[in-house]
Amino acid sequence: xxxxxLVLAPVRRALRFRPFQFLAIVPAALVVAVVVASTWxxxxxxxxxxxxxxxxxxxxxxxxxxxVFLGRAWCLVCPIGAAGEWVQRLRxxxxxxxxxxxxxxxxxxxxxxxxxxxxxxxxxxxxNGYGMSNSPRLTAGLIAVLTLASAWIGLVFERRAFxxxxxxxxxxxxxxxxxxxxxxxxxxxxxxxxDCATKDCYRGNATTYGCPMGEFPGGAMDTNLLCILCxxxxxxxxxxxxxxxxxxxxRDLWAMRRPRADGAFAAVTVVGxxxxxxxxxxxxxxxxxxxxxxxLPAGIPPNDPPRLxxxxxxxxxxxxxxxxxxxxxxxxxxxxxxxxxxxxxALFVHYAYAxxxxxxxxxxxxxxxxxxxxxxxxxxxTRALLLDFPLNRTVAGRVTVVxxxxxxxxxxxxxxxxxxxxxxxxxxxxxxxxxxxxDREVALASxxxxxxxxxxxxxxxxxxxxxxxx
Amino acid sequence: MLRPLVRxxxxxxxxxALLGTLTIWTVDGPQALVSASPTAGSxxxxxxxxxxHAWGFSPRAIRVEPGDTVRFRVVSDDIQHGxxxxxxxxxxxxxxxxxxxxxxxxxALPPGKYPIQCSTFCGLGHPSMKASLxxxxxxxxxGATVPWIASLLxxxxxxxxxxxxxxxxxxxx
Numbered sequence: 001x002x003x004x005x006l007v008l009a010p011v012r013r014a015l016r017f018r019p020f021q022f023l024a025i026v027p028a029a030l031v032v033a034v035v036v037a038s039t040w041x042x043x044x045x046x047x048x049x050x051x052x053x054x055x056x057x058x059x060x061x062x063x064x065x066x067x068v069f070l071g072r073a074w075c076l077v078c079p080i081g082a083a084g085e086w087v088q089r090l091r092x093x094x095x096x097x098x099x100x101x102x103x104x105x106x107x108x109x110x111x112x113x114x115x116x117x118x119x120x121x122x123x124x125x126x127x128n129g130y131g132m133s134n135s136p137r138l139t140a141g142l143i144a145v146l147t148l149a150s151a152w153i154g155l156v157f158e159r160r161a162f163x164x165x166x167x168x169x170x171x172x173x174x175x176x177x178x179x180x181x182x183x184x185x186x187x188x189x190x191x192x193x194x195d196c197a198t199k200d201c202y203r204g205n206a207t208t209y210g211c212p213m214g215e216f217p218g219g220a221m222d223t224n225l226l227c228i229l230c231x232x233x234x235x236x237x238x239x240x241x242x243x244x245x246x247x248x249x250x251r252d253l254w255a256m257r258r259p260r261a262d263g264a265f266a267a268v269t270v271v272g273x274x275x276x277x278x279x280x281x282x283x284x285x286x287x288x289x290x291x292x293x294x295x296l297p298a299g300i301p302p303n304d305p306p307r308l309x310x311x312x313x314x315x316x317x318x319x320x321x322x323x324x325x326x327x328x329x330x331x332x333x334x335x336x337x338x339x340x341x342x343x344x345x346a347l348f349v350h351y352a353y354a355x356x357x358x359x360x361x362x363x364x365x366x367x368x369x370x371x372x373x374x375x376x377x378x379x380x381x382t383r384a385l386l387l388d389f390p391l392n393r394t395v396a397g398r399v400t401v402v403x404x405x406x407x408x409x410x411x412x413x414x415x416x417x418x419x420x421x422x423x424x425x426x427x428x429x430x431x432x433x434x435x436x437x438x439d440r441e442v443a444l445a446s447x448x449x450x451x452x453x454x455x456x457x458x459x460x461x462x463x464x465x466x467x468x469x470x
Numbered sequence: 471m472l473r474p475l476v477r478x479x480x481x482x483x484x485x486x487a488l489l490g491t492l493t494i495w496t497v498d499g500p501q502a503l504v505s506a507s508p509t510a511g512s513x514x515x516x517x518x519x520x521x522x523h524a525w526g527f528s529p530r531a532i533r534v535e536p537g538d539t540v541r542f543r544v545v546s547d548d549i550q551h552g553x554x555x556x557x558x559x560x561x562x563x564x565x566x567x568x569x570x571x572x573x574x575x576x577x578a579l580p581p582g583k584y585p586i587q588c589s590t591f592c593g594l595g596h597p598s599m600k601a602s603l604x605x606x607x608x609x610x611x612x613g614a615t616v617p618w619i620a621s622l623l624x625x626x627x628x629x630x631x632x633x634x635x636x637x638x639x640x641x642x643x
Contacts, residue, residue, distance in 0.1 A: 047552050047563035047590040056591035128524070128593040131549035273594060279493070282525050282595045301548035301566055325489070332485055336478035366597035373554055373589050377561070399561040399589070401554070407585045445478035452482040456489050463493075468585040468600040 002245040004187070006234065015231045015244070018207075021076060022093040029079035034390045035059075036143055039136035042385075042392025047377065047399065049136040050385040050392050056133060057371050057378055063173075064364050068249065071180035072173055075228035080146050081163040084154025085212060095207050103158045106165055106214075113262040116170045117269055121315070123168040124273065128281075129311040130302045160212040164226060171266040176360050177224040178252035178353065179424070184217065184227050184234075184244050191241045192218035201233035201242065208236035217242055223252040225263065250424050253353050254431035261345075264352035265323070272322030274359035274366075275457045279464060280318040285310055326352055329453040337437060337446035350436060351450050354428035358454060361421025362461045365414040369465070372410055376400035407469055414465050422458040426451050472637040480637070484630035487623040494620040515574050516540045522564060523547040525595025527586060531602040534577050542572040552589030555603055561589050581606030 006012045014020060039051030046052040066073045075081060086092060088101040123132075123142075132138040146167070153162040163170060186192050186201075201217045204210035209232050215221045217233040218241065234242045285307075292306035299305060330347040339347075377399045381392075388394045405413075433447035434440070472480070509517050516538050521528045522545065534540055544553045546564040554561040558575045588599040 045563060045565065046550055046592075052591065124594065128595075131524075131593065134549045134590065134592045278525075278595045278598055282598050285525070285595075286523060304548065307548060329485065332481045336474060336481050338474055338477075369587075369597055370591065373556065373561075373587055374591075377589065399552075399563060401556055401559045401561050403556055403559075407556075442474050445474035448475075448478040448482045449485060452486040453489075456486055456493070459490065460493055464598045467598070468587075468602040469583055 002183075002247045004243040004245050006242075006244050011244070015234050018235070019093040021082075021230050021232075024077045025079055025082045028077035029082070032079050032143065034385075036140050037390040038385055038392035039143075040140035042136060042388075043395055044136055046134050046136060048381060048384070048395055050381040052133065052136050052139055053374060053377055053381045055139065057374055061367050061371055064176075064360070064367055067173070067176035067179060067360060068364075069181055070229075071177040071182050071184075071224045072228045073182075074173060075163060076230055078163075080143070080150050081160060081167070081228075083147050084150035084152075084162050085160060086154075087151045088154040089209075095204075095209060101155045101158070104156055106157050106161045110165055112165075112260070113171045113174075113266050115165055116167060117262070117266040119166065119168040120171055120266075121269065121319070125312055125315055128315070129308040135302075159210070159214050160228075163228065164213050171263075172270055174225040175263065175267050175270055175353075175356055177227075178256075179250045179357055179360055180224055180252075181246055181249045182229075182244065183224055183247055183251070184229055184231075184242065185221065186218050187241045187243045191239050196239055196241075198238065200236040200238060204232075205236055205238075208232055210236070223256045225252070225256075250357060250428055253356060253424075253428040254435065256353065259349050259353055261349050264349040267352045267356055268322050268326050269319060271355045271359035271457070272319050274362040275461055276322045276325070277315055277318030279460060280321065281311065281314045282464070284314055288314060325453060326355070329449045332449040333446045336449055337442045339437070339442070339446065342436065347436070347446070350432050351429060354425055354432055354450070355454065355457075357421040357424035357428070358457050358461075359421075361417045361424075364421075365417040365461070365465060368413060368417070369410055372404050375404055376402035411466050411469055415462060418458050418461050418465075422454055425454045429454065472634075477634070477637065480630045480634045484627050484634065487625075487627035487630065490623040491620050491627065494623070513574075514539065518542050520544045520553070521547055522551045522553060522588070524549055524551070524592055525588070525599040527553075527599070527601035529601070531604055532586070533604045534606075536577060536579060536581060536606050538577045539574050540577060541574050543569055544572070545569045549592055550590055551592050551599070552587075554587050554589035555584065556587075557584045557603075563590065577605060579605045582608045 006015070035051040035055060038049060042049050042051065063074050088099055089096050090098060090100050126132050130138065132142060149166065150162040153166060154160070196218060198205065199216070199218060200208065200210070202210050202215075202219070211217060211233055212230055213226045213228055215226050217227070218237070221227065234244070289307050289310040292310050296305045296309060301307060327344065327348050330351055331344040333347050333351070334342060334344045379402075380398075380400050384394045385392045429450045430447050433443040437443040437446055509519075516534065518532055518540065520532070520542060542553065542560070542562070544562055544564060545568070546566050549566060551564045552561060553564060553570070553572075557579055558577065560572055560575060562570045562572055564570050582605055584603040584605065586601040586603050588596055592599065
C-alpha cells in the first residue's frame with residue numbers, strides 16, 4: 001500500500017516551487033553556522049559546548065529518525081552539499097545557463113560506494129582515535145574541511161559528485177534510508193519508457209537541472225539509496241510522472257533489483273559499527289593499548305600513538321569479524337539450501353542489505369539512552385550560548401540532571417527497539433530468500449542461518465546495553 | 471542425506487550456539503564485577519576513587535549501603551568523558567588527566583543495581599560505557615545466569631554438530 005503525497009495540491013505546489021530546496025537549506029545552514037561558531041570559539045569541552053551537545057543529541061537524533069520517516073531528507077537541507085552546488089551553478093536556486101565548474105565526469109573506476117565507505121571508516125577511526133566528536137574544535141574543523149571539499153569537487157566535477165561518491169556519510173545515510181517510509185519514484189514505467197523522449201529528470205531542461213546525484217528517476221532508480229529528495233525531477237518531469245509516496249517501511253531492502261557488492265559491504269560496515277565493532281573495542285581496548293604501550297611511545301591523549309593504533313587495530317578486527325560472520329552465514333545458507341548454482345558471495349550481497357534495520361534500531365536505542373541522560377545538559381548549554389551568542393564562551397556552571405525515565409524503563413524501550421529492528425530484518429531476509437529460491441522449503445532453509453545471525457547480533461546488543469542492570 | 475530444512479535447522483543451531491558461547495566468553499570476562507573499596511573519610515563519608523577511559527570505568531561496580539553518604543573522585547585517563555549517576559543527581563564533566571571530586575551525596579535509594587554512565591558523547595563505545603552502582607543486596611540478578619546460558623549454548627552447538635555428522639553418514643534415498 002502506498003499513498004502519493006503529490007496528489008495533495010499544497011504539497012505539489014510547495015515541491016514545484018523553484019526556491020523550495022534553498023528555503024529548506026537556509027534554516028539548516030543557520031543552525032550549522034551557530035554550531036560552527038560555538039565549537040570554534042566556545043568552551044573546549046564537549047559536555048559544556050552547545051555545538052557538541054546539540055550535534056550529538058538533537059542533530060544525531062533527528063538524522064536517525066529521518067531515516068525511518070523521510071529517507072535522505074538531511075541531504076535535501078545539508079548546507080555542506082549545497083556549498084558545492086552553489087559554487088558550481090552560480091545560483092542559489094534558479095536554473096543557470098552558465099557554470100563555474102569544469103563539469104568533468106567522475107572517474108569511472110570510482111563510481112561506487114567503496115571510496116565513500118573507506119572515508120567513512122577513516123572518519124570513524126579519527127572520531128574514536130582522536131575523539132573528534134569529543135572535541136569542539138575538531139568538530140568545527142571537520143565541518144569546514146567537508147564544506148571546502150564539497151565546494152572544490154563541485155568546481156571540478158559534474159553534478160553532486162561529492163554527495164554521491166565522497167561524503168563520508170553518504171553510504172551511512174543512503175543505506176539507512178532504504179528503510180524509510182517515504183520514496184520518490186516514477187509513477188508509470190510505461191510513460192517514461194514510451195512517451196518520454198527528453199528524459200528531463202536525468203538531463204534537465206531550460207528551467208530545471210537533471211538529477212544532481214546522477215540518478216535516473218524515470219528509469220533505473222528503484223531504491224532510496226541515492227535519492228536526496230531535492231525535488232528537481234518533480235519540477236522537471238513534463239509528464240507529471242514522478243510521485244512522492246508513503247509506503248511500508250523497509251521495502252527497498254528486499255525489492256531492489258540489482259544489489260551491489262559495494263553497497264552490501266557498506267551495509268555490513270554500518271551494522272558492524274552498531275554491534276560487533278563496539279563490542280570488540282569495548283572488551284579489549286585497554287588491554288591492547290597496554291600491550292602496544294610496550295612498543296610505541298606513549299603520549300597525552302588524544303595524541304597517544306598506542307591508543308590510536310589500538311583503536312585502528314580493533315576496528316579492523318571488528319570489521320573483519322562482521323564481514324566474516326555475514327559471509328560465513330551466507331555460506332551456511334547456501335549449504336543449507338543446497339544452492340550449488342548460487343555462490344556464497346551472491347547470497348552475501350543479497351542478504352547484507354536486510355541486516356540494516358538491526359543497525360538502525362541499535363543506533364536509535366543508543367540515542368534514546370544518551371538523549372535521556374543529557375537532556376538537562378542541552379538546556380544548560382543553550383542558556384550558556386544565549387549569554388554569549390554565538391561564541392559560547394560562558395561556562396554552564398553545572399550540569400542539570402533531568403530524570404525523564406528510570407534505567408529499567410529506558411532499557412525496556414531499548415529492548416522493544418532492538419526487537420523491532422530484528423523483526424524487520426527477519427521479514428526482509430525472508431522476502432529475499434523467496435525471491436532467490438522458487439521452492440519455499442529451500443527458501444526457508446536458506447533463510448534460517450541468516451535469521452540466526454540476526455538473533456545473535458540482537459542478543460549481543462541487548463547484553464551490551466543492559467549489562468549494568470543485569 | 472538430510473532434508474534442506476532439517477540440515478538448515480542443525481547448521482543454524484550449531485553456528486548460533488557456537489557464536490553465542492564465544493561472544494559470552496569474550497564479553498563476560500571484562501564485564502565481571504570488580505568492586506571498589508571505599509576509603510572512609512574522617513567525616514564519615516565513603517570515598518570512591520574511579521578511573522575512566524574510553525569506553526569503561528574501573529572498577530566496574532561500586533557497592534554502597536542504603537543511607538551511606540558517598541563521594542566520588544574521578545579521573546579520565548584519556549579523552550573527555552562524563553560521570554553520571556542520574557538516580558543520585560550526579561553528572562560530572564571530566565577533563566583528561568584531572569581529578570574531579572563530586573559533592574557528598576546521601577544514597578537514598580532502595581536496594582538494586584543502578585547504571586553509572588558516561589554523559590559526554592565520546593565515540594562509538596559511548597552507549598556501552600557503563601558501570602554499576604550496587605546498593606545493598608539486590609538479590610539474584612539475570613546476569614548471574616550467563617555462565618549457565620554459555621554452557622547450554624555450548625551443549626547445543628555440540629549436539630547439532632553431532633547430528634549433522636550423523637546425517638552426512640546416512641545413505642541418500
